[in-house]
Amino acid sequence: MKAVSERYGETEVVVKAFEAGNDILLYPSNIASSIAAIKEKVLSGAIDSVELDERCLKVLKAKYHAIIKTKENPPINPLELDFAKTNIYEKAITVLKNDDFIPIKDIYSKIATVSVGVAPEGFEERLNFYSQTDRFHAYSGIEVKEDLMDTLKTYDIVIFNLHANHMWPFRDFGYPKGWREMLKAIPKSCKTIVQFFGNPYVIDEKTNFEAVDAVVLAYENTSTAQERVAQLIFGS
Numbered sequence: 453m454k455a456v457s458e459r460y461g462e463t464e465v466v467v468k469a470f471e472a473g474n475d476i477l478l479y480p481s482n483i484a485s486s487i488a489a490i491k492e493k494v495l496s497g498a499i500d501s502v503e504l505d506e507r508c509l510k511v512l513k514a515k516y517h518a519i520i521k522t523k524e525n526p527p528i529n530p531l532e533l534d535f536a537k538t539n540i541y542e543k544a545i546t547v548l549k550n551d552d553f554i555p556i557k558d559i560y561s562k563i564a565t566v567s568v569g570v571a572p573e574g575f576e577e578r579l580n581f582y583s584q585t586d587r588f589h590a591y592s593g594i595e596v597k598e599d600l601m602d603t604l605k606t607y608d609i610v611i612f613n614l615h616a617n618h619m620w621p622f623r624d625f626g627y628p629k630g631w632r633e634m635l636k637a638i639p640k641s642c643k644t645i646v647q648f649f650g651n652p653y654v655i656d657e658k659t660n661f662e663a664v665d666a667v668v669l670a671y672e673n674t675s676t677a678q679e680r681v682a683q684l685i686f687g688s
Contacts, residue, residue: 457481463489471499475507541670541680546652549667553643555687559583561608566600568593569615569628574675578682585611593634605639611685612638612664615673616650625651638663647681649673 457465462481467489469477480486493499547554556563563585565576571589579585586607590596596612604610612634618626627650638644640663647668648654661667668684670677 462486466490467493475511538676538680541672541674541676542684544671545677545681545684546669546671547666547684548655548669549661549664551665553665554645554668554685556583556609556685558608559686562586562606563609563611564588564604564607565611565613566590566596566604567613567615568596568631568634569626570617570673572613572615573673573678575613575678575682578679579686582682582686582688590628592628593630593632595630596634597630597637601637601639605641607642609643609645610638612644612646613678614646614648614650616648616654617673619651619672621651621653625654627654632659635660635663645685649677649681 459465460468463485466477466480466486470490490499490504494501494504559582561583563583564587565579565585566588567576568590569592576585576587588596588600588603590600614627614631616626620626627648635646644664645666645668646661646664647670649670650673652669652671655669666685668681670681
C-alpha cells in the first residue's frame, strides 16, 4: 500500500510484509531487489530458511490445486454457500467501542433506528425479531442533526446506521455528508449505538465517539452484514 511503501521504501516494505506473515504480495514495486533483500535476511539468519521453505511450499500447493490438478468441481449447494457467507460476515464484525451496553438487555426500551444514507436492506427487518422500534431515515447527517435530534431525545436507545454507497476513498468513502457533525450533536439523554456499513478507513484518530456508548464496524453495506449486526447487538 502506498502509505506503507512511502514510509519504509519499496524493498523494505516487502521484507516487513514477509516477516509479518504475508506469503503473497500484489504488485511489489521492485521484485528483484525484494527477493535479494529477503535472501540476505535468510543468509544472515534473521529469517529461518525452514520457515521460508514451508511458506513457499504452501503457495506451490495452492497453485497446484487451483491450476494444475484437474478435477471435477462438485456442484455448489446454494444453502452451503449462503451459510459460508453468513459466517464470514459474522466473524468480520468488529465492536470498536462498547461501554457495557451491547448486547441490548432491555428489549422493552423505547428504541429508535436512524438509517443515514442509502436505504437499509436487512437491518430493521431483523430487529423485528427482538423488539419494536421506531424507524427514521435521512440522506445526510446534517438532516439528522437539524430535523431529528429533538425527537430522538425522547427515546431510551437510538441506533444510528451509517450506510455507504461505495467503498472507494473519494467522497468520504461513500458515507453520507455531515455524519461527523451528527456524532457531535447526539443527545446525552439516551443510550446510542453508531454502526458503519461500509469502508472502515473513514474512521481516523480525529473521529469523536465520546457521545456514543457503542461503535460497530460491519465493513460492507449488504443485507447479510446488516442482518448479522442486528443479531449481534441483541446478543443472538
